[in-house]
Amino acid sequence: MVNSLFGRILLLASTCVLLLFIGFWQWFSLNQQHSQRLVQQSLHRELATHMAEINPLLSQGITSNAALKEALHDLMLLGPSFEIYTLDPQGKVIAFDAKEEQIKTHGVDITKVQAFLQGESLPIQGTDPRSDGQQKIFSVSPLHSPDGALSGYLYVIIGGEAFDNWQSLIQAKDLPQRWGVALGGWALFTLILFSLLLRYLTRPLKRLTQALGELEQKPISQPLALPLAPSRSQEMAQLNAQINRLLQEVAQKQRQVTQQQAAKQEFLLHLSHDLKTPLTTLLGYLDTWLISPVDERDDSLLEYASASGQRLQQLLAQMLELAALENGQIKANLRKTPLQALLDEVNQTFAPKAKQAGISLNICRDEGLLLYTDPQLMGRVLNNLLDNALRHTPAGGEINVYAQTLPSGSYLVIQDTGSGMQAQAIATLEQPPSQTQPELYYCQGDALPQLGVGLAIVRQLLARLGCRIEVQSTVDRGSRFMIALSHYQ
The missing domain is CATH 3.30.450.20 (PAS domain)
Structure with a gap:
């Protein structure tokens, strides 16, 4: 009984009324004694x-x-x-x-x-x-x-003393009757007060409980709100409004979770396509080589199969790197780093690939430019951007890497003449990273666009480095990536 709301209200009301009764009784007794003394002494x-x-x-x-x-x-x-x-x-x-x-x-x-x-x-x-x-x-x-x-x-x-003795005798005789009447009045008043409190205080709570019970039966996909009429109680009205605000937040979070799940499913679908393509190519070259007569087997098929295997390995490595970034396992170690050292390393890695693909790779030299960055993470950013540029720039195309100073700040620019990017992908790349945002992909003519895992890694790495990226792109005409060097000196 005491653990219920009604029991606590009854106990609190009874205690308050009892204390008020005792206080009133004392005040009345003292006031009566004062009046008696005043009358007797005046007479x-x-x-x-x-x-x-x-x-x-x-x-x-x-x-x-x-x-x-x-x-x-x-x-x-x-x-x-x-x-x-x-x-x-x-x-x-x-x-x-x-x-x-x-x-x-x-x-x-x-x-x-x-x-x-x-x-x-x-x-x-x-x-x-x-x-x-x-x-x-x-x-x-x-x-x-x-x-x-x-x-x-x-x-x-x-x-005097005789008067006090007779008065004490009479009071002792009348005291049980007085206390009986007083306690009876106290009990009756407490019962009436509790009934009023039960009626006017707990009825809105009952309606609220019933409304929440009805709300529990509704699917969470529907708009949720308490179907309560405006209450005369300001507190209940505020509680009703607060619950409805919380329900709106829950509904919003639920929609976000649904969108996130859809994005992850799309991500996995694109990933399966990216992994399936080099795997199918690898198996196709190997099967062709195996079914060919021994004296007619073409070793170039093995080279093609090896290239597909390397592409598959690269995709898996990128996925592991992206997972590590999203889980916060990779931290930036910022320090002064010469930009030319990064560009030299990138040139050694991609110059042979660009020559083999028939693409002109131009990396400008700048011996005096220093960056305050993590050279390893910034190197990964440049590697991923150049890898995407090489894969989506056709033979005869051009890729330029250079530093540029504008009124808005200093930038490291990677510009290609490839297939370009969609506007949605550009907006997502320029936004701060989130573990639940849809990943990026380049424009392709395939039924399923190829997933840009490398760009997803770029976005996460730039967030660790405290840099932003600006993208200018036109479909089928190329892209221009500008990394703002906020720590440039």
């Missing part, structure tokens, strides 16, 4: 003065003798709720009608006596001689000797 304000006037001894300022004690006894018989004392001018108790052991305090706070005589606001509580430190309301009158000198005070406690 008996002149009591001590009247007693002093009607008693011959007190009227003459006598504060202590046997006859005075007898007079005090007679006055207390007429008023059993009063206790009468005579005080000296300093507040010391002189005469009283009680046993000596009943007097616990033999001095009265004279400042309270003076406050009463000066007419300050009632109630004023003074010292009760029959208790240790207890304060009670009183009436007091000054006593003067025949020559007019102050001889002491007549001090009357209103509601």
